[in-house]
Amino acid sequence: MTGKFYGIGVGPGDPDLLTLRAAALLKTADVVCIPRSAADNESVALKVAGAHIGPAAEMIEVSTPMTRDKDQLEAEWRRGAEKIAASLAAGKNVAFITIGDAMLFSTYTYLLKHVRDLIPEVEVESVPGVTSFAAAAAHLDLPLSEGTEKLAILPAVDDPEALRPLLAAFDNAVLMKVAGKYEQIVAVLGDLGLKDKAVFVSRLGYPDQFVTRDLDSLVGKKRDYLSLILIKKGGLG
Ligand SMILES: C[S@@+](CC[C@H](N)C(=O)[O-])C[C@H]1O[C@@H](n2cnc3c(N)ncnc32)[C@H](O)[C@@H]1O
Numbered sequence: 001m002t003g004k005f006y007g008i009g010v011g012p013g014d015p016d017l018l019t020l021r022a023a024a025l026l027k028t029a030d031v032v033c034i035p036r037s038a039a040d041n042e043s044v045a046l047k048v049a050g051a052h053i054g055p056a057a058e059m060i061e062v063s064t065p066m067t068r069d070k071d072q073l074e075a076e077w078r079r080g081a082e083k084i085a086a087s088l089a090a091g092k093n094v095a096f097i098t099i100g101d102a103m104l105f106s107t108y109t110y111l112l113k114h115v116r117d118l119i120p121e122v123e124v125e126s127v128p129g130v131t132s133f134a135a136a137a138a139h140l141d142l143p144l145s146e147g148t149e150k151l152a153i154l155p156a157v158d159d160p161e162a163l164r165p166l167l168a169a170f171d172n173a174v175l176m177k178v179a180g181k182y183e184q185i186v187a188v189l190g191d192l193g194l195k196d197k198a199v200f201v202s203r204l205g206y207p208d209q210f211v212t213r214d215l216d217s218l219v220g221k222k223r224d225y226l227s228l229i230l231i232k233k234g235g236l237g
Contacts, residue, residue, distance in 0.1 A: 179227050
């Protein structure tokens with residue numbers, strides 16, 4: 001019988017921010033599938049979830065290249081899905097672990113499409129996780145939105161100028177993936193008068209987590225990929 005495919009959001013970083021369901025499934029999965037970019041010495045998701053994985057679990061890695069080349073990405077996802085499908089076809093349950101929530105900017109959702117192409121009848125369960133921005137808001141005791149406030153969740157990887165109309169239209173925003181275009185993002189926030197209504201959060205839940213309201217202090221400095229900015233037009237309180 002074909003195994004079951006699980007996509008497990010393991011939360012933002014703190015190993016005790018996994019859900020009980022995620023922890024229980026990881027304890028019993030036959031195979032745990034780990035996303036790994038060439039830049040990682042160790043998979044970030046594995047660092048977060050490692051303590052919950054059963055001792056008998058077989059580990060397989062899926063490469064997640066840091067590229068936006070569609071063909072290269074599709075080829076890697078296909079290769080990853082083939083590895084997963086081979087284990088599923090052998091009757092093993094496979095749990096793919098992913099940081100934060102499974103359904104938000106995750107390799108899991110791309111892999112899932114390919115796994116379903118390969119095994120259309122496969123049984124699937126996606127397990128939600130605490131998102132990075134939910135954990136950041138909680139860490140700061142900062143409501144993401146109250147009442148009728150509109151909240152935008154924006155990947156800030158493309159032209160930061162495109163953020164202007166979006167930031168104008170929403171009361172609050174989460175800017176994700178801010179490390180690469182940080183200088184341009186900060187310049188846009190400055191123009192819009194939002195710099196003192198924003199907070200930068202990096203590597204939340206890891207020993208080297210870092211939070212600052214002084215966005216200028218990071219201009220020209222190295223920023224970690226696991227970084228986001230929360231913006232509240234009503235102020236940070
Ligand atoms: C590929 S997305 C993954 C999002 C994830 N699925 C979630 O639910 O938060 C990666 C982005 O999430 C944010 N992120 C993830 N973990 C984080 C952490 N521990 N601290 C701060 N930001 C984090 C950063 O903006 C990073 O660039």
